[in-house]
Amino acid sequence: MSEIPMNTGEMQVSGRRLSDLVKLVARHRVIAVLAFMSVFPFIMPYEALAVNILIYGLFALGFNMVFGYMGVLSFGHAAFFGMGSYGTGIAIVHFGAPWPVAIGLGVVVAGITAMIMGAMAIRSRGIYFAMVTLALAQCVYYLIYQMSDWSGGEDGLTGVTIGEIDLGVVSFNLLDPTAKYYFMFTFVALAVFIFSRILASPFGAVLEAIRENENRARACGYNVQLTKWITFVISGLFCGLAGALNAIHLSVVPIESLHYHLSGQAVMMALLGGMGTFFGPFVGAMAFLLLEDVITLITIHWQLFLGITFMIFVLFFPKGIWGSILHWVSR
Amino acid sequence: MNSISASASDFLRAEHVTMRYGGFTALSDVSVSFPKGQLTAIIGPNGAGKGTLFNVLSGAFPPSEGKVIYEGADITGTPQHKFARLGIAKSFQITNVFPQLSAQENVRIAIQALSCRYDIWSPRSGLKAMQEQAAQLLDMVGLTDHHHRLAANLAHGEQRSLEIAMALACDPRLLLLDEPTAGMSPEETVVMMDLITQLASERTVILVEHKMKLVMGICNRLIVLHHGEFLAEGTPDDIRNNDEVRRVYLGQGNH
Ligand SMILES: Nc1ncnc2c1ncn2[C@@H]1O[C@H](COP(=O)(O)OP(=O)(O)O)[C@@H](O)[C@H]1O
Numbered sequence: 001m002s003e004i005p006m007n008t009g010e011m012q013v014s015g016r017r018l019s020d021l022v023k024l025v026a027r028h029r030v031i032a033v034l035a036f037m038s039v040f041p042f043i044m045p046y047e048a049l050a051v052n053i054l055i056y057g058l059f060a061l062g063f064n065m066v067f068g069y070m071g072v073l074s075f076g077h078a079a080f081f082g083m084g085s086y087g088t089g090i091a092i093v094h095f096g097a098p099w100p101v102a103i104g105l106g107v108v109v110a111g112i113t114a115m116i117m118g119a120m121a122i123r124s125r126g127i128y129f130a131m132v133t134l135a136l137a138q139c140v141y142y143l144i145y146q147m148s149d150w151s152g153g154e155d156g157l158t159g160v161t162i163g164e165i166d167l168g169v170v171s172f173n174l175l176d177p178t179a180k181y182y183f184m185f186t187f188v189a190l191a192v193f194i195f196s197r198i199l200a201s202p203f204g205a206v207l208e209a210i211r212e213n214e215n216r217a218r219a220c221g222y223n224v225q226l227t228k229w230i231t232f233v234i235s236g237l238f239c240g241l242a243g244a245l246n247a248i249h250l251s252v253v254p255i256e257s258l259h260y261h262l263s264g265q266a267v268m269m270a271l272l273g274g275m276g277t278f279f280g281p282f283v284g285a286m287a288f289l290l291l292e293d294v295i296t297l298i299t300i301h302w303q304l305f306l307g308i309t310f311m312i313f314v315l316f317f318p319k320g321i322w323g324s325i326l327h328w329v330s331r
Numbered sequence: 332m333n334s335i336s337a338s339a340s341d342f343l344r345a346e347h348v349t350m351r352y353g354g355f356t357a358l359s360d361v362s363v364s365f366p367k368g369q370l371t372a373i374i375g376p377n378g379a380g381k382g383t384l385f386n387v388l389s390g391a392f393p394p395s396e397g398k399v400i401y402e403g404a405d406i407t408g409t410p411q412h413k414f415a416r417l418g419i420a421k422s423f424q425i426t427n428v429f430p431q432l433s434a435q436e437n438v439r440i441a442i443q444a445l446s447c448r449y450d451i452w453s454p455r456s457g458l459k460a461m462q463e464q465a466a467q468l469l470d471m472v473g474l475t476d477h478h479h480r481l482a483a484n485l486a487h488g489e490q491r492s493l494e495i496a497m498a499l500a501c502d503p504r505l506l507l508l509d510e511p512t513a514g515m516s517p518e519e520t521v522v523m524m525d526l527i528t529q530l531a532s533e534r535t536v537i538l539v540e541h542k543m544k545l546v547m548g549i550c551n552r553l554i555v556l557h558h559g560e561f562l563a564e565g566t567p568d569d570i571r572n573n574d575e576v577r578r579v580y581l582g583q584g585n586h
Contacts, residue, residue: 198452202447216428
């Protein structure tokens with residue numbers, strides 16, 4: 001008996017230190033995310049996986065603005081990722097655009113897609129919104145699929161290559177995995193910073209208000225529909241950037257970039273990591289891709305195992321990995 | 332009698348308002364006016380149509396027929412979010428706050444709605460004036476010690492007070508309260524009634540209540556509805572001595 005209190009006492013001490021660390025991470029969220037991501041390639045089994053986590057983490061982050069912070073479920077975010085990819089890819093392949101222009105164009109194309117889809121979907125609510133966005137995203141998929149002269153159709157768009165990048169001060173080649181990682185990292189870092197600013201702004205408060213109580217937000221004087229639309233577009237811009245980076249990362253744009261599987265993955269990553277938390281989408285993307293990576297080595301039925309893991313999380317850890325950690329710390 | 336009051340002294344006026352839900356008529360041809368600076372209570376037994384009239388006046392939905400005139404302008408069908416900017420605020424019958432935000436953030440968001448709705452860049456933490464204003468409003472409604480508690484963790488009566496603080500955020504000229512004491516303990520009710528009296532000294536207040544006794548002591552005017560129709564209006568004394576009103580309320584049991 002007498003040993004048990006001592007043990008728990010020790011555990012509490014180390015537990016407290018750990019929880020202090022978590023709190024520190026939560027408070028300085030941008031720095032924490034960036035610090036973590038800058039050493040990331042060295043702890044991953046291979047660098048392509050690290051780049052994937054970076055890109056899908058950004059995708060899930062953008063999605064989480066609508067899902068976790070505003071409390072609206074969209075099933076059409078693949079459209080923004082995919083249009084970001086195709087915008088960038090087409091600019092490079094068909095117009096020989098320089099890479100900064102191509103990335104910018106991808107983001108803009110994704111934003112315009114979000115404007116149109118948002119304007120059509122924002123009137124419906126709840127599960128209807130999810131269904132309308134899903135349907136609209138499928139329309140985008142078929143549209144791009146049919147435009148095979150531009151998009152490469154079923155085979156995807158090949159030849160999205162940018163080799164040597166010369167910034168005057170430094171020049172590097174994206175064939176070098178480490179260089180590629182830090183190239184992507186720079187964009188994601190900037191996006192994370194902007195994202196955090198938006199969440200901390202008065203507009204970010206309106207998102208929370210809408211999530212908490214739409215009617216009250218309206219009575220306070222907020223135009224809920226317009227706010228939802230703007231948020232949808234901002235979210236689309238971030239997802240578009242993720243798509244643009246993915247086109248450069250893969251050197252091709254597979255048609256799967258627009259597939260509804262990807263919209264589902266955004267939901268899964270946000271839920272796994274913790275919806276409505278800043279760090280959650282990155283944790284979720286990491287968990288998802290690592291699991292996928294590990295399980296495919298063991299069995300070809302990896303989707304089954306991933307599905308089971310996902311269900312266990314939704315049932316027993318509804319706050320997700322990072323959300324549960326934050327909850328445990330704040331007790 | 333009604334035509335005399337339909338003059339410039341009118342602040343808010345419902346003209347021939349009819350509201351149908353499917354085939355059911357919840358309000359039929361109700362015309363009432365609310366003079367500036369008065370505390371008016373809309374009373375009537377359950378199902379009289381008070382809530383429906385409240386929702387029409389506060390812009391939750393437009394009436395099937397008729398108009399709502401505010402400060403001389405037709406506001407029928409004006410979107411809900413514009414009401415705060417017109418100087419009209421309301422509290423809901425069912426408590427309606429932002430549960431997972433602190434009391435102070437609840438009020439601050441309501442204040443923010445007037446000035447920066449679409450600022451996506453400047454940090455929220457820099458809005459010191461708004462935070463102070465929110466704190467003052469919380470003190471005013473008696474939530475001095477609860478600024479940093481989550482709204483969800485406040486007692487029922489405290490949540491209702493919080494809602495009033497949020498309604499006051501736009502410094503309304505017209506305050507609409509839907510059964511502000513619903514579900515409150517007798518002690519909380521007394522405090523709330525005092526607060527309402529105090530608020531009514533500076534602005535026009537309309538409140539819906541089905542317990543007649545509760546409002547008799549504090550309001551200047553009463554409007555009585557019954558079965559969706561206008562039944563009577565007048566001072567508390569007029570209403571107390573009105574035979575028809577007595578019959579309606581006695582038929583309902585004692586309130
Ligand atoms: N949304 C609605 N749909 C259908 N009937 C309604 C609705 N709201 C109210 N009613 C009906 O209208 C009548 C008046 O309701 P209400 O205005 O809430 O009365 P009160 O507030 O005086 O109790 C009631 O019979 C009620 O059942």
